[in-house]
Amino acid sequence: MGKRILLVGGGGREHALAWKIKQSPLLEKLYCAPGNAGIAKIAQCVPIDGEDLPAIKAFVLENNIDLVAIGPEGPLVAGLADVLRQEGIAVFGPSKAAAEIEGSKTFMKGLFAKYNIPTAKYKSFTNADDAIAYIKKEGAPIVVKTSGLAAGKGAIVCQTLDEALHAVKRVMVDREFGSAGDSVVVEEFLAGEELSFIAFVDGKNVLPLAGSQDHKAVGEGDTGPNTGGMGAYSPAPILTDQLHEQVIKQVMIPTVEAMAAEGRPFKGVLYAGLMINNGEMKVLEFNARFGDPETQPLLMRMKSDLVPLMEASATGSLAGVSIEWDSRTALCVVQAAGGYPGSYKKGLPITGIDAADALADVAVFHAGTKLDGDQVVTAGGRVLGVTALGDGIKEAQQRAYEAVDKINWDSCYCRRDIGYRAITRIEK
Numbered sequence: 001m002g003k004r005i006l007l008v009g010g011g012g013r014e015h016a017l018a019w020k021i022k023q024s025p026l027l028e029k030l031y032c033a034p035g036n037a038g039i040a041k042i043a044q045c046v047p048i049d050g051e052d053l054p055a056i057k058a059f060v061l062e063n064n065i066d067l068v069a070i071g072p073e074g075p076l077v078a079g080l081a082d083v084l085r086q087e088g089i090a091v092f093g094p095s096k097a098a099a100e101i102e103g104s105k106t107f108m109k110g111l112f113a114k115y116n117i118p119t120a121k122y123k124s125f126t127n128a129d130d131a132i133a134y135i136k137k138e139g140a141p142i143v144v145k146t147s148g149l150a151a152g153k154g155a156i157v158c159q160t161l162d163e164a165l166h167a168v169k170r171v172m173v174d175r176e177f178g179s180a181g182d183s184v185v186v187e188e189f190l191a192g193e194e195l196s197f198i199a200f201v202d203g204k205n206v207l208p209l210a211g212s213q214d215h216k217a218v219g220e221g222d223t224g225p226n227t228g229g230m231g232a233y234s235p236a237p238i239l240t241d242q243l244h245e246q247v248i249k250q251v252m253i254p255t256v257e258a259m260a261a262e263g264r265p266f267k268g269v270l271y272a273g274l275m276i277n278n279g280e281m282k283v284l285e286f287n288a289r290f291g292d293p294e295t296q297p298l299l300m301r302m303k304s305d306l307v308p309l310m311e312a313s314a315t316g317s318l319a320g321v322s323i324e325w326d327s328r329t330a331l332c333v334v335q336a337a338g339g340y341p342g343s344y345k346k347g348l349p350i351t352g353i354d355a356a357d358a359l360a361d362v363a364v365f366h367a368g369t370k371l372d373g374d375q376v377v378t379a380g381g382r383v384l385g386v387t388a389l390g391d392g393i394k395e396a397q398q399r400a401y402e403a404v405d406k407i408n409w410d411s412c413y414c415r416r417d418i419g420y421r422a423i424t425r426i427e428k
């Protein structure tokens with residue numbers, strides 16, 4: 001009997017997960033809640049929000065689901081995994097207590113301090129005056145972060161004292177991010193290059209994925225405001241074998257052990273956002289799920305079946321498991337709505353997706369899309385993740401943009417320089 005799987009989420013990450021799960025010979029039926037126009041082509045989408053825990057639970061029980069894979073942080077932090085595990089359902093994703101590592105930066109920084117995990121110097125505040133006094137003492141550049149979830153917009157990197165004081169006002173006085181800003185982390189600014197280190201975890205064992213890097217800023221040359229991510233690629237040339245060992249030994253294993261020791265064993269995907277500077281490594285943050293858009297290139301390179309990996313994470317049996325990777329490079333370019341991450345239009349018809357998708361070694365992953373009759377229209381800020389495989393980063397980049405150029409809609413925007421850091425590094 002094949003597996004009946006429910007995937008929770010509806011972004012580009014979930015389309016990539018659905019695309020990969022769909023290739024598994026172990027699969028009987030794939031559902032996705034709520035999905036998007038791209039996922040609807042390969043899975044049965046059901047219009048349930050991932051944070052509606054009773055509705056997801058009812059669907060899972062009624063439809064004899066064997067395994068639930070949870071994509072986004074919202075349902076994890078809300079406790080969806082706990083609700084399902086109580087019913088004896090296998091879940092790929094951490095419990096509410098374990099997802100706190102992403103859901104509360106104050107908790108996360110406290111864990112780092114207690115277990116000596118390398119990170120930026122910081123202080124945590126619930127009172128604006130205290131935060132202001134600390135910022136004045138430390139000086140700029142400095143970083144102000146909401147402790148709670150803020151859809152990638154709650155970390156404010158401040159180059160000047162004025163900017164930092166303004167950030168405190170936005171978060172703690174004007175409460176722009178609501179209760180996510182009840183507690184605030186103020187931390188030292190770290191220079192360097194970012195690296196995403198993503199691993200499957202089963203409570204005790206760590207099985208790393210290939211390295212990846214994303215581009216968070218909206219503008220070329222990594223300028224302008226941060227977004228959910230404008231593009232990504234794997235492998236990441238910055239991740240040498242030596243750095244890989246260092247991350248495993250100094251970050252991943254100590255964190256998994258720390259979470260177990262705190263009575264919050266972590267099962268699912270543990271994602272370390274790292275800052276690397278001259279071989280020195282510090283953790284910026286942890287996420288309790290796959291990155292979006294890093295998942296798109298990572299899964300295009302993954303040769304192993306994803307379903308047994310998710311099951312091994314859920315059942316605590318990752319020891320001795322390995323993952324086979326395509327040696328080629330995969331690169332994802334996010335096509336976004338003009339105006340994003342600010343305000344933008346929705347409902348615009350998209351052309352050229354099929355032509356782009358038909359190119360060899362190209363996959364067009366949908367994020368904010370929906371069907372309007374037979375027509376795919378935009379339905380979010382990040383709309384598509386056009387992903388291509390190539391021999392090396394330059395070929396992957398060229399193929400991805402070849403596919404991007406077949407797609408269009410009114411006010412479509414993408415960065416034209418995804419992968420430039422990796423290209424500069426290999427050309428040095």
Ligand SMILES: Nc1ncnc2c1ncn2[C@@H]1O[C@H](COP(=O)(O)OP(=O)(O)O)[C@@H](O)[C@H]1O
Pocket residue numbers: 120143145151152153154155157187188189190191194216226273284285
């Ligand atoms: N201490 C820091 N020094 C420099 N840049 C930082 C620092 N902390 C965060 N950033 C930048 O802000 C981005 C978002 O911060 P992060 O801690 O990952 O929060 P979140 O992803 O929850 O918004 C990081 O990817 C990085 O680009």
Ligand SMILES: [Mg+2]
Pocket residue numbers: 273285
């Ligand atoms: Mg982050």
